[in-house]
Amino acid sequence: MRLRTSRSALPGFALTLGITLAWLSLIVVLPLALLVLRPWTLGVAGVWHSIAEPRVLAALRLSFGAAVLAAAVNVPFGLLVAWVMVRYRFPGRNLADSLIDMPLALPTAVAGIALTALFAPKGWIGMLLTPLGIKVAYTPLGILVALVFVGLPFVVRTLEPVLMDLPLEAEEVAATLGATRAQTLRRVVLPALMPALLAGFAAALARGIGEYGSVIFIAGNMPMISEIAPLLIVIRLEQLDYAGAAALALVMLLASFAILLLLNLLQWRMGRRAS
Amino acid sequence: MTPVSGIAGAPLAPTTERPAIQAGLIVLTILLLVVLLLLPLVVVFVEAFAHGLGAVVGALVEPEAIAAIELTLVVAAVSVPLNTVCGLAAAWCIGRFRFPGRRLLITLIELPFSVSPVISGLVWVLLFGANGWLGPMLDRAGVRIIFALPGLILATVFVTFPFVARTLIPLMQEQGAAEEEAAITLGATGWQIFRRVTLPNIRWGLLYGVLLCNARAMGEFGAVAVVSGHVRGQTMTMPLQIEALFNDYDWVGAFTIAGLLSLLALVTLAVKATLEWRIGRRGGALL
Amino acid sequence: MSHSTLTRRTIIGATAGLLAPAGRVVAAETTLLNVSYDPTRELYREINPAFGTVWREKTGQGITINQSHDGSGAQARAVLDGLQADVVTLALAADIDALARRGLVAMDWQQRLPDNSAPYTSTIVFLVRAGNPKGVRDWPDLLKPDVAVITPNPKTSGGARWNFLAAQAWAERQPGATEASAEDFMRRLLHQVPVLDTGARGATNSFVQRGLGDVLLAWENEAWLARQEFGSDACQIVYPSLSILAEPPVSVVDRVVDKKGTRAAATAYLEFLYTRQAQTIIARHYYRPRDPEVMGQYAERYPALKMVTIQDFGGWDIAQARYFADGGLFDRIFTPGQ
Structure with missing residues (x-):
């Protein structure tokens, strides 16, 4: 790949950067900057107090914990799906491939209502799980299911291009040298996929932390147990505690930003190693 | 079920799994996709048609439903083009030039993806609400942003901001600038290059980004819920109308609108699959 | 076709x-x-x-x-x-x-x-499954170990605040009741709740459509509407011994x-x-009309019930601060170690 410099021969840099920065400032940076400033009317101690409340901490723990867990579940799920989609050919493959993007295209509220209908004790899947003593809807497990649903495409779509570009030679060499298929997968394929797996994990995680529409219907919304942080923001807003709502939003925002930055650094390093 | 990656002539391809394992993995994948992704979709349509086609049609011609559909279309018709133009601009400057802060810019563009939709609504309330920073001024001028169309559009634009840019940036980076640079040496203007060289190269990726952007714009719930005001027949988009109907014990109505939105998702996916098929034949990767 | x-x-x-x-x-x-x-x-x-x-x-x-x-x-x-x-x-x-x-x-x-x-009042009642299989008659029955209670979140739902206050009023009026015993009752009651919906309608949906819980604490008008929507073979209404005038x-x-x-x-x-015409519509929708004549016409719908009022709690400002504001009783109930 040829390295481009900032003194590219191509025109339009100033114009497009101008548009991008203007639009970005207006739509993303300015409103979010306000959000960064808003909580401090409470004073530093006030902000700390409004975040350090046990109920808030529990909600943050749940939002982050469930998102991490869902992203972790999505790593093997995503790996399986991506592997099958890239490496195998089978009838209905195209259809299955289209399905993967469903959570990106389906409105989150619809997903939430539909998943609740499925996993409620009377639902198609809930009916099967209830006799086993497994409760999904209205428990933290329900939140996990919703987040796995919304996060799956992120992992699959991050892995697929990497899997496609993976040179088969390495696998062949390993096989020729007498490695079993399992050894080849563990020692050769998996390490090569590691950066993409991590990137997919981070993308699913970032998406899961803030998810609201699909979770709110299936979570039981019990304080300390199944109450997610975005719901607490809504509750604070309804109590006219704007600064408190903004404080909580700020914590979530910073976390998302950190994860995204990490994700981009990761991809950058990955790209550098590849080239 | 033939392995795609065997070496020609090799009796037992060393780079793939045994057929039995392959079959097992395929079954597992299909099972996963069906249970996790397909069933929720099926539920929507089953519930919508629980009382027959007549009830579905009846729910669709409700004035409130029509108003919600219209509003959703208007919101999407404004936000999607805005984000498309900006996404193209961002992809051009990030995908074709190197400059300091590029990585930060990408992160900022992607930020709305991971910001909770609730926060995406909250920021506009903090900015334009009657108690917000600009609220009192706007109120004196008689300008309504929150609880009106502009607020719904702003919230939607925020949420759908990254879709086009995020699809295009990696695509343009991968393609490289060689063709455009060749065009420049042949004396083409910037606009000509964009129209004749860049656009044809990225059109399928662009369309895909626009489709996803549109699907999200029509389906956004959390952000618009905060800025809507829930005035029946006036500021209710389709996802909000679904919740309202749900609360009216009108399940057929709720699932009918949900079905309509799901149909949109299906069309999006079908178009996307077609695009990939075409691109696949041209030997390029979409994402 | x-x-x-x-x-x-x-x-x-x-x-x-x-x-x-x-x-x-x-x-x-x-x-x-x-x-x-x-x-x-x-x-x-x-x-x-x-x-x-x-x-x-x-x-x-x-x-x-x-x-x-x-x-x-x-x-x-x-x-x-x-x-x-x-x-x-x-x-x-x-x-x-x-x-x-x-x-x-x-x-x-x-x-x-x-x-x-x-212009109208209402009160808080119990909606139970048809035939009242768990035998729920009054507030203490809600604490039976196998009874799950559905009520929305008082932080977001007005109806839920009335639910909360009605229960609190009953607990405060038991023989030998103290502030601590009332708080204990509320604590145990809220631990019978599997789902806290954000609104009254969400809670009714959870109870009737999703089949969750054994008792729904609901507005009287909501309970009657649910009975009308879903049929008396799905649920029935139980009036507790004491409720609150909402x-x-x-x-x-x-x-x-x-x-x-x-x-x-x-x-x-x-x-x-407040007109006769509107009061009649109000009564038809199971709210309690203010007009005594309209009330008389629909009297059979509204069993006489002992009710406290918000004034018994010292008004909303006090009730709000005591029970629902940050650090109020509701928060304390869900905060471990307090």
């Missing part, structure tokens, strides 16, 4: 016919926005056209009343943030007080209309009507709620 096509065409045609004249009238007439809480959709859907007819007879002008419904607290917040409500019809006075404190509504709003500005109040939003010039119409709209 051809039949369904025909039906569809007929429906579309009929609807288009209905829509066209309505669309033409809209341009010239006054428009009011009534910002209300969740359960009143059906009520105002019937009240609004009735008032429209009365208003037209009186003034010769048409009037359109738009509705907005959500949780009571969320609605107060929206009005505060600039939702242009001409009138608010909310679940509890505290939410209108919040508007008054910030200057949107006159401080004396509750004295401007009869009966504390609450007074959902109404008010004109002064700042909005003065700006829009709609005070006359908005005031007339709220006064209409």
Whole structure:
């Protein structure tokens, strides 16, 4: 790949950067900057107090914990799906491939209502799980299911291009040298996929932390147990505690930003190693 | 079920799994996709048609439903083009030039993806609400942003901001600038290059980004819920109308609108699959 | 096939016919926005056209009343943030007080209309499964180990706050009750709750549609509506020995009507709620009418019930701070180690 410099021969840099920065400032940076400033009317101690409340901490723990867990579940799920989609050919493959993007295209509220209908004790899947003593809807497990649903495409779509570009030679060499298929997968394929797996994990995680529409219907919304942080923001807003709502939003925002930055650094390093 | 990656002539391809394992993995994948992704979709349509086609049609011609559909279309018709133009601009400057802060810019563009939709609504309330920073001024001028169309559009634009840019940036980076640079040496203007060289190269990726952007714009719930005001027949988009109907014990109505939105998702996916098929034949990767 | 096509065409045609004249009238007439809480959709859907007819007879002008419904607290917040409500019809006075404190509504709003500005009352009852399989008769039955109680979140739902106060009132009035024993009752009660929906309607949906829980704590009107919607073979209503007189109040939003010039119409709209005609509609929707004669007509619907009022708690300001504000009893119940 040829390295481009900032003194590219191509025109339009100033114009497009101008548009991008203007639009970005207006739509993303300015409103979010306000959000960064808003909580401090409470004073530093006030902000700390409004975040350090046990109920808030529990909600943050749940939002982050469930998102991490869902992203972790999505790593093997995503790996399986991506592997099958890239490496195998089978009838209905195209259809299955289209399905993967469903959570990106389906409105989150619809997903939430539909998943609740499925996993409620009377639902198609809930009916099967209830006799086993497994409760999904209205428990933290329900939140996990919703987040796995919304996060799956992120992992699959991050892995697929990497899997496609993976040179088969390495696998062949390993096989020729007498490695079993399992050894080849563990020692050769998996390490090569590691950066993409991590990137997919981070993308699913970032998406899961803030998810609201699909979770709110299936979570039981019990304080300390199944109450997610975005719901607490809504509750604070309804109590006219704007600064408190903004404080909580700020914590979530910073976390998302950190994860995204990490994700981009990761991809950058990955790209550098590849080239 | 033939392995795609065997070496020609090799009796037992060393780079793939045994057929039995392959079959097992395929079954597992299909099972996963069906249970996790397909069933929720099926539920929507089953519930919508629980009382027959007549009830579905009846729910669709409700004035409130029509108003919600219209509003959703208007919101999407404004936000999607805005984000498309900006996404193209961002992809051009990030995908074709190197400059300091590029990585930060990408992160900022992607930020709305991971910001909770609730926060995406909250920021506009903090900015334009009657108690917000600009609220009192706007109120004196008689300008309504929150609880009106502009607020719904702003919230939607925020949420759908990254879709086009995020699809295009990696695509343009991968393609490289060689063709455009060749065009420049042949004396083409910037606009000509964009129209004749860049656009044809990225059109399928662009369309895909626009489709996803549109699907999200029509389906956004959390952000618009905060800025809507829930005035029946006036500021209710389709996802909000679904919740309202749900609360009216009108399940057929709720699932009918949900079905309509799901149909949109299906069309999006079908178009996307077609695009990939075409691109696949041209030997390029979409994402 | 051809039949369904025909039906569809007929429906579309009929609807288009209905829509066209309505669309033409809209341009010239006054428009009011009534910002209300969740359960009143059906009520105002019937009240609004009735008032429209009365208003037209009186003034010769048409009037359109738009509705907005959500949780009571969320609605107060929206009005505060600039939702242009001409009138608010909310679940509890505290939410209108919040508007008054910030200057949107006159401080004396509750004295401007009869009966504390609450044109109807309601109360809190139990909705149980048909046949009452768990034998729920009164508040202490809710603590039975196998009974799951459904109630929405008092932080977001006005109805849930009435539920909470009704239970608290019962606990406080038991022989030998102390503050600690009442708190203990509330703590145990809330631990019987598997789901806290954000609104009253969400809770009813959880109970009836999702089959969750054994008892739903609900507005009397919601319980009756659910029974009517889902049939008496799905659920039945149980009146506890003690409940609370819920007074959902109404008010004109002064700042909005003065700006829009709609005070006359908005005031007339709220006064209409006290007329015999509106009170009858109110009773038909299972709210308790203020008009004694209308109440007499529908008396068999409303069993006599011992009820406390919000004044017994010292008014909303005190109740709010004590039970629902940050660090109040509700928060303490869900905070471990307190």
